[in-house]
Every structure is written in C-alpha cells, then in structure tokens.
Amino acid sequence: MRIVAKSYLLQYWGYNEKDETDTTLRSKDVVAxxxxxxQLTANxxxxxxxxxxxxxxELIIRREYIHSLTRQF
Incomplete structure (x- = not known):
C-alpha cells in the first residue's frame, strides 16, 4: 500500500508569545x-x-485548533 502525502499550509490557533492568556493565528508548511x-473533512x-x-x-494538533488547511502546488 502506497501512502500519498501532499504539501499544505496549515493555519492554526497557537500560543501567543506576547500574551500567554491568549492565542494567535499561526501558519506552518506541512505534509499531510x-x-x-x-478525516479532517469528514464527520x-x-x-x-x-x-x-x-x-x-511530527506536529500533532487537536482538531479544534485547526483553522484551515490549504493545498500548495
């Protein structure tokens, strides 16, 4: 079985260095x-x-922190 992985831009809510009681929108280039x-697009x-x-x-992130996942070409 061949696993196919593609490049994406993941935007997620993460730790805010300026205010530790708050979150900020962060971005990372990822492979998924x-x-x-x-699984992300299904129920x-x-x-x-x-x-x-x-x-x-490996970046392991909780579903509720994911803002968007954009395919990169």
Whole structure:
C-alpha cells in the first residue's frame, strides 16, 4: 500500500508569545496524507491529527485548533 502525502499550509490557533492568556493565528508548511485530509473533512470523531514538518518532525494538533488547511502546488 502506497501512502500519498501532499504539501499544505496549515493555519492554526497557537500560543501567543506576547500574551500567554491568549492565542494567535499561526501558519506552518506541512505534509499531510490523503487519509488525514479525508478525516479532517469528514464527520470523524478523531480529535488529534498528525502532520509532518521540517525534516520529518511530527506536529500533532487537536482538531479544534485547526483553522484551515490549504493545498500548495
């Protein structure tokens, strides 16, 4: 089984360095599998999603913090 992954721009709510009681909209270039994208767009009960960033690091983020995921070409 071949896993297909594509590049995306992930926008998410994250830690605000200027005010630790608040969040700010952040962006990261990520790689996501088709399975992850399908689960995000479906009525999945999955609460956490895994993305690949930089040189293979994993970013695991809770569904409610994800603002948008934009396909990059």
């Amino acid at each position: 599998t088709e399975e992850t994208v399908d 999945s009960e999955q609460q956490f999603f895994k993305f690949i960033i930089k040189d293979g690091e």
